[in-house]
Amino acid sequence: MTLSVLDLFSIGLGPSSSHTVGPMRAARLFARGLADSGRLGEVVRVKAVLFGSLGATGEGHGSDDAVILGLAGLDPETVGADEAPRVVAEAAESGRLRLDGTHAVTFSPEDVVLNGWESLPGHPNGMRLTAYSSEAAAEAAGTGADVDPEEAGVVMSQEYYSVGGGFVVTAEDFSNPADAEPEVPEPYPFASGAELLQRCRESGLSVAGVMHANELTRHSAEEIRTALLDVWAVMRECVENGCSRTEEVLPGVLLAKRRAPGLRRRLREQQAKGDTLDTLWAMEWVNLFALAVNEENASGGRVVTAPTNGAAGIIPAVLHYFDMFRECDDDRVEEFLLTAGAIGTLFKRNASISGAEVGCQGEVGSACSMAAGALCAVLGGAPEQVENAAEIGLEHNLGLTCDPIAGLVQIPCIERNAIASVKAINAARLSLAGDGTHRVSLDEAITTMRDTGRDMMSKYKETSRGGLAVNVAVNLPEC
């Protein structure tokens, strides 16, 4: 399996890559598949069932709305933050949904079912989409009656898994991962941190250099640069949006306050007065950058999945820190993102970046590790120091559970990104203070994360059935 840095840094709407972007992509693929098969015109209704973690926290993560948007043919990369709620509201009010943007079918919000108590066999984030050629068949399916698919008027049925970071695979591809993605021959293939370091030593290239050479098998140098600078532009836009909002609270029952706009006002006032001698002045800005991104994510704004939406604030916060307090230019931005991407592929390949699979260590831990290694690189670290920084960034997030209160990607997620951003900067500094030799390798830390995730009870894996999600009182609105 080869992974592009551009797969790891995709652009999409919040609040969740696995629970919003992934289901939207899966539903869009399903609608496209119907169109490509030439059978779209037969469909009168579509039903979707979201299982496991998708079902348990789907409401707070907007997974049900994401399915509707995907069925309507909308792409998470390009759909407008204002367009999304309008399309969902129109479908609910009119009782009609334009499949793949063209073919109108009957629709009711009950056609998207959140079933958090059952899971599909392959992954906690499973979903099944079924298209019917008759209303009677669709109604019969809703009763759970055991029916013959042929006789039941099933035009097409497909199971998908949203495996983290917005990546989606069909159940068939999940069972045969070798068939899911054709191998692209790369000049410096690596499947582990040790192999990555070996490629760096053999070639004399940096971590970013190795990743860039591999990327050239998929894209031209100009395409890579343009795409990565676009990613950086969206990260900056996201911070600016998060700092400029006038709404005081985030959407949802928590009524969580937005902190980024007020924090930026205070920091700017201090700056204007020359009151910047606090030794932790830079840390205040790092906190701000992370809060701004994650508040945008929590309110369904446009973010860069880095490598997930829940952890989308860490890499932008650390890159903003470098941009604000060090010498940054387009070359350094490219080096930063390529280094982070190289580290991210190791998590994706050897463990998981899905909170539903391994807990928050897979989301915030991976992002912290990627940011730490990337910062170390642009600060002049050798590949061994980069690997060391990435390891430190992960090691101190091991065991971190996923327990979002009320299923919303707000508490603990938003603040956790700020804390992990500062941790990433510290990891890079610790590494740069050494010579790259260290006791625990990045590969060992990633294996530990994978094993810890396997042992973690499912109530701590994005189900909102454990941890803060059950110990913090929430005043739910009266029905």
Ligand code: SF4
């Ligand atoms: S707790 Fe961590 S893994 Fe879970 S939703 Fe929040 S950021 Fe994502």
